[in-house]
Amino acid sequence: MMKVVITGARGFIGQNLAHYFRSTGSKVTLIGIDRYSDGPASERDVFDQFHTGCFTSDAALRLAASGDAVVHLAAQASVQQSMIDPLGTFENNAARSHRLIDHLRRHAPQAHFVFASTGAVSQDEGPIDESATANPASPYGASKLATEALMAAYASAWDFAGVSLRFSNVYGPRSRRQGGVIPHFCRRLLAGAPLRINGDGGQTRDYIYVDDISRAIAGAVAMRAEGLYQLGTGVPTSLNEVVSIFRTLGPGAALQVEHGPALCGEIRHNCANIARARADLGFVPRHSLRDGIARTFEWYDAELVS
Incomplete structure (x- = not known):
C-alpha cells in the first residue's frame, strides 16, 4: 500500500x-503533518x-522520509502577509522547503515529491503556460519560484524525483482558515456585511474548485509526474x-459592496494555460x-450558522 505524506x-x-x-477508495496510508493544533x-x-x-x-522529517510520496502543501500562502513579512515568508516557504527536499534527497531518494507552487510566479496576463517568464510581483511568488528552482537543481544534480504544480486561485469547502476572496465573501454574506473589493473589481483570476485540484494532485502522485504544470x-x-454570482446566493439586490484601494503586490490579471496538464496528466x-x-x-x- 502506498504511503502518502x-x-x-x-x-x-x-x-x-x-x-x-x-472518497475514491484509494489504497493509501495517509500521514499528516501540520503545525496547527486547533480545529475539530x-x-x-x-x-x-x-x-x-x-x-x-x-x-516530521523522519515521517516524510518514510513516505512513497510527499505532497508539500505547507506554506505561508498570503500575498499581503508576504508584503508585511518578506523574510519570514522566504524562511517558511523556501528555506524550510529546502531543508525538507535535502532531507529526502539524503534519506529517501525513492520518494516522489509533489510541490504546491503558484501562478503568482509570473505577472504575464496569460493564459500563462509553463514557459512564461518568471517575474513574481510579491515575495510570496518569489518564495515559491525559489523552491521550484531548488527542485530543478536537485533533479539535475541528484535525479531528485519531483513535480511542481502551479495552482491558480483554489477555493471550496473546508476553508475555515483560508483568506481568499471566495471564503471572505462567504463569511461576509452570512454575516450580513458588505462584500469588500480592493480596487475596481475588474481584476481577473482563474478560480478552480478544490476537488479538481485534489484530483490533479492524486493523479500526479499515481503517475509519479515530474517537471512543471x-x-x-x-x-x-x-x-x-x-x-454577481454571490448575488444569486444571498439577498440579491440587497447585497452591498464596498470598495477599498488596490492592494500592493497583487497581479491585475492571472489565468492558466492548462494544455500541458491536460495532455500529460489527463x-x-x-x-x-x-x-x-x-x-x-x-x-x-452549515459550518458557521447551523
Whole structure:
C-alpha cells in the first residue's frame, strides 16, 4: 500500500486532498503533518497517522522520509502577509522547503515529491503556460519560484524525483482558515456585511474548485509526474463577476459592496494555460465557478450558522 505524506495537512487543500483519497477508495496510508493544533478532531481523524509540529522538525522529517510520496502543501500562502513579512515568508516557504527536499534527497531518494507552487510566479496576463517568464510581483511568488528552482537543481544534480504544480486561485469547502476572496465573501454574506473589493473589481483570476485540484494532485502522485504544470480552469473571471454570482446566493439586490484601494503586490490579471496538464496528466476541470461557489457557500452556511 502506498504511503502518502501531506504537509499542511490541516490546511484547506490538505483536508480536501485527504478526503478525496478516502472518497475514491484509494489504497493509501495517509500521514499528516501540520503545525496547527486547533480545529475539530475530524481534521486529524481522516489520517492514519498525524504529527503536530513544523514540517522540518526531526520527527516530521523522519515521517516524510518514510513516505512513497510527499505532497508539500505547507506554506505561508498570503500575498499581503508576504508584503508585511518578506523574510519570514522566504524562511517558511523556501528555506524550510529546502531543508525538507535535502532531507529526502539524503534519506529517501525513492520518494516522489509533489510541490504546491503558484501562478503568482509570473505577472504575464496569460493564459500563462509553463514557459512564461518568471517575474513574481510579491515575495510570496518569489518564495515559491525559489523552491521550484531548488527542485530543478536537485533533479539535475541528484535525479531528485519531483513535480511542481502551479495552482491558480483554489477555493471550496473546508476553508475555515483560508483568506481568499471566495471564503471572505462567504463569511461576509452570512454575516450580513458588505462584500469588500480592493480596487475596481475588474481584476481577473482563474478560480478552480478544490476537488479538481485534489484530483490533479492524486493523479500526479499515481503517475509519479515530474517537471512543471499549470493547474487552473483556463477561464479568467473578474471580481465583479464573482460578486454577481454571490448575488444569486444571498439577498440579491440587497447585497452591498464596498470598495477599498488596490492592494500592493497583487497581479491585475492571472489565468492558466492548462494544455500541458491536460495532455500529460489527463487533467480536465469538472466544476463550473457558479456550482463551486454554491457548494462552498453551502459548507460555510452549515459550518458557521447551523
